[in-house]
Amino acid sequence: MAHATENNDQTKPKILIPEKVSPDGLTLLQKTLDVHERRGLSPEQLLEIIPDYEALIVRSETKVNAQLLQAAKKLKVVARAGVGVDNVDVKEATRLGIIVVNSPSGNINAAAEHTIACESTLVELFLAESLIRKQ
Numbered sequence: 001m002a003h004a005t006e007n008n009d010q011t012k013p014k015i016l017i018p019e020k021v022s023p024d025g026l027t028l029l030q031k032t033l034d035v036h037e038r039r040g041l042s043p044e045q046l047l048e049i050i051p052d053y054e055a056l057i058v059r060s061e062t063k064v065n066a067q068l069l070q071a072a073k074k075l076k077v078v079a080r081a082g083v084g085v086d087n088v089d090v091k092e093a094t095r096l097g098i099i100v101v102n103s104p105s106g107n108i109n110a111a112a113e114h115t116i117a118c119e120s121t122l123v124e125l126f127l128a129e130s131l132i133r134k135q
Contacts (some may be wrong), residue, residue, distance in 0.1 A: 013054040066092040
């Protein structure tokens with residue numbers, strides 16, 4: 001039985017994730033893909049291992065430049081977990097037939113929570129200043 005699972009893993013597309021992503025997202029991906037989390041890779045290490053992968057999921061830390069894309073012989077997709085694709089050479093990816101996608105709504109909850117926290121702090125500062133002026 002273990003052998004069948006092993007063969008099944010070999011037919012799943014290999015996905016490289018060199019940065020921290022949501023554990024919930026990882027769980028979903030691992031159901032159908034061969035996911036490899038490899039945090040802390042240097043650009044040289046990433047360049048060395050990228051030829052083995054069909055997809056790359058990054059956030060903002062990893063720079064997906066022309067050199068990396070050209071080395072990624074099997075790469076079909078670069079997915080940016082977050083807003084924008086400024087860390088991906090989209091022109092080179094397009095030239096090589098690699099699809100580039102992003103998830104612009106991925107951090108909406110975090111942004112909303114941050115906004116509420118900032119507003120709360122401003123209200124507290126305003127109230128504190130009002131109290132000080134009354135004294």
